[in-house]
Amino acid sequence: xxxxxxxxxxxxxxxxxxxxxxxxxxxxxxxxxxxxxxxxxxxxxxxxxxxxxxxxxxxxxxxxxxxxxxxxxxxxxxxxxxxxxxxxxxxxxxxxxxxxxxxxxxxxxxxxxxxxxxxxxxxxxxxxxxxxxxxxxxxxxxxxxxxxxxxxxxxxxxxxxxxxxx
Amino acid sequence: xxxxxxxxxxxxxxxxxxxxxxxxxxxxxxxxxxxxxxxxxxxxxxxxxxxxxxxxxxxxxxxxxxxxxxxxxxxxxxxxxxxxxxxxxxxxxxxxxxxxxxxxxxxxxxxxxxxxxxxxxxxxxxxxxxxxxxxxxxxxxxxxxxxxxxxxxxxxxxxxxxxxxxxxxxxxxxxxxxxxxxxxxxxxxxxxxxxxxxxxxxxxxxxxxxxxxxxxxxxxxxxxxxxxxxxxxxxxxxxxxxxxxxxxxxxxxxxxxxxxxxxxxxxxxxxxxxxxxxxxxxxxxxxxxxxxxxxxxxxxxxxxxxxxxxxxxxxxxxxxxxxxxxxxxxxxxxxxxxxxxxxxxxxxxxxxxxxxxxxxxxxxxxxxxxxxxxxxxxxxxxxxxxxxxxxxxxxxxxxxxxxxxxxxxxxxxxxxxxxxxx
Numbered sequence: 001x002x003x004x005x006x007x008x009x010x011x012x013x014x015x016x017x018x019x020x021x022x023x024x025x026x027x028x029x030x031x032x033x034x035x036x037x038x039x040x041x042x043x044x045x046x047x048x049x050x051x052x053x054x055x056x057x058x059x060x061x062x063x064x065x066x067x068x069x070x071x072x073x074x075x076x077x078x079x080x081x082x083x084x085x086x087x088x089x090x091x092x093x094x095x096x097x098x099x100x101x102x103x104x105x106x107x108x109x110x111x112x113x114x115x116x117x118x119x120x121x122x123x124x125x126x127x128x129x130x131x132x133x134x135x136x137x138x139x140x141x142x143x144x145x146x147x148x149x150x151x152x153x154x155x156x157x158x159x160x161x162x163x164x165x166x
Numbered sequence: 167x168x169x170x171x172x173x174x175x176x177x178x179x180x181x182x183x184x185x186x187x188x189x190x191x192x193x194x195x196x197x198x199x200x201x202x203x204x205x206x207x208x209x210x211x212x213x214x215x216x217x218x219x220x221x222x223x224x225x226x227x228x229x230x231x232x233x234x235x236x237x238x239x240x241x242x243x244x245x246x247x248x249x250x251x252x253x254x255x256x257x258x259x260x261x262x263x264x265x266x267x268x269x270x271x272x273x274x275x276x277x278x279x280x281x282x283x284x285x286x287x288x289x290x291x292x293x294x295x296x297x298x299x300x301x302x303x304x305x306x307x308x309x310x311x312x313x314x315x316x317x318x319x320x321x322x323x324x325x326x327x328x329x330x331x332x333x334x335x336x337x338x339x340x341x342x343x344x345x346x347x348x349x350x351x352x353x354x355x356x357x358x359x360x361x362x363x364x365x366x367x368x369x370x371x372x373x374x375x376x377x378x379x380x381x382x383x384x385x386x387x388x389x390x391x392x393x394x395x396x397x398x399x400x401x402x403x404x405x406x407x408x409x410x411x412x413x414x415x416x417x418x419x420x421x422x423x424x425x426x427x428x429x430x431x432x433x434x435x436x437x438x439x440x441x442x443x444x445x446x447x448x449x450x451x452x453x454x455x456x457x458x459x460x461x462x463x464x465x466x467x468x469x470x471x472x473x474x475x476x477x478x479x480x481x482x483x484x485x486x487x488x489x490x491x492x493x494x495x496x497x498x499x500x501x502x503x504x505x506x507x508x509x510x511x512x513x514x515x516x517x518x519x520x521x522x523x524x525x526x527x528x529x530x531x532x533x534x535x536x537x538x539x540x541x542x543x544x545x546x547x548x549x550x551x552x553x554x555x556x557x558x559x560x561x562x563x564x565x566x567x568x569x570x571x572x573x574x575x576x577x578x579x580x581x582x583x584x585x586x587x588x
Contacts, residue, residue: 018329018331020369024350025369027350027351028331028350028351031331031332031333031334031348032331033251034333034334035334048552060517062352065353066296066353069354069512070293070333070335070336070337070354071334071335072293072294072335073334086257088455088502088506089413089488089499089502089503089506090256090412090413090418090488092502093412093413093489093490094418125508126253126255126506126509127255127256127257127337127454127506128251128294129252129253129259129260129261129292129294129295131255131410131412131413131486131488132258133418134412144297145296145297145299146297166419
């Protein structure tokens with residue numbers, strides 16, 4: 001019983017239809033199907049690995065190895081929201097490191113930690129292609145990835161308060 | 167200086183609402199696609215692009231029409247892939263195109279597909295561009311509904327389908343063969359080249375991979391002609407280029423300027439110079455992959471095109487100009503760039519995987535004042551041993567700032583180490 005296929009039959013077929021209708025084409029659907037699974041389960045569970053592998057007709061290992069390689073997939077439950085601050089060179093030159101430190105101090109956590117209420121995890125990440133609008137971060141949730149640019153400590157705290165109320 | 171009211175790529179800055187299909191059509195949109203599909207042979211399209219002198223905007227500067235002409239006509243089907251993985255620190259131009267002038271880009275992809283006789287084209291976006299992929303999906307659906315994509319296009323036998331494909335957070339997938347592996351559902355690790363993608367691409371089939379900005383040039387080359395295009399920029403580097411300006415500068419942002427514009431004009435006229443009374447110290451013309459250029463009068467007078475930048479010891483690359491002021495310590499800077507490459511190394515080849523690891527630890531030690539001059543020497547050794555030995559350009563890029571920084575800013579390294587005996 002493939003729960004993913006059962007619940008999202010139309011979406012699964014639309015994904016498979018993008019690629020050649022042969023075994024190589026089926027394998028190409030693995031990354032979009034992993035996104036679908038992550039949206040459904042919040043992370044890519046062992047069950048999800050099995051479901052995706054079955055749909056693509058590849059081994060469990062082939063699916064699992066992609067989770068390790070690509071940073072946007074998670075194989076364990078994660079906080080509801082990931083606030084990911086870019087601290088690469090161009091952003092660092094515009095104060096992104098100080099911004100991240102202030103934000104963490106204000107929340108009473110360290111980088112890569114989750115707030116005690118479990119709402120947000122604050123992380124430092126690599127370039128997000130928004131270098132002219134630093135400090136900036138993306139908010140990753142199972143449903144979406146949103147950019148927030150030209151941030152200040154106040155604007156970031158305001159957003160976190162909003163996320164806490166959702 | 168080009169008249170800034172006449173953008174070629176960032177046309178949305180002149181025409182409000184251009185991201186909507188109706189506005190795009192009212193402003194001549196899709197006429198180039200109609201013209202090529204109904205009136206031109208595929209080879210004529212390739213020849214027009216060749217004649218325009220357009221060179222790849224992703225970084226390598228390879229002549230686009232020439233690349234298209236390399237497609238292997240004895241192996242079918244053909245594919246087109248648009249590289250929208252934009253992940254180089256300092257680069258944020260493709261994002262602006264896709265968000266605000268998406269149809270010019272999609273039209274460019276479709277024209278390329280026609281020229282190389284591909285029925286399917288994939289747009290590979292970095293996973294963080296999730297919201298852009300959704301917008302492009304919607305745009306593709308609108309084009310299909312309007313008869314601008316699909317089978318029997320404009321009542322001919324042409325068939326062109328576009329699809330988005332999201333990456334998932336791996337810089338290396340901007341490398342074209344790693345990108346192809348990723349589309350195939352595999353780890354994004356580069357392939358040994360040759361064979362090159364026009365002979366052996368996705369699924370082993372001939373594939374043309376072009377950057378978003380490159381393809382966005384194509385509709386206007388077709389509708390206005392190669393001769394018009396050659397009138398912009400320099401002889402060997404024709405056309406407009408989007409310069410992503412970032413770092414220590416008053417007005418960072420994207421600036422569309424002719425190739426051959428000087429660093430001084432970009433940084434001081436458009437970017438309004440250096441903030442907080444600081445002085446410019448160095449320039450990285452090609453993002454984190456770039457050599458550090460000493461920002462003296464000679465460098466500032468240098469024209470930003472594929473031929474001129476090498477004269478000051480760097481490459482134009484994707485033209486992501488990062489400005490460094492005199493408050494920045496070069497050991498700190500190279501620790502930042504090396505840390506990036508260490509994180510993004512795919513792990514396939516040893517010089518890059520191990521080399522970036524050791525460079526990260528050495529630059530960490532140097533930038534925090536815990537190193538001796540021997541460590542600086544060791545860093546130079548490690549970097550030199552990476553040089554020329556990697557499977558793809560990522561490893562090679564990781565040493566550009568390191569070696570040029572040590573060579574051109576030795577005082578910064580002496581200052582970071584002198585208080586400890588060697």
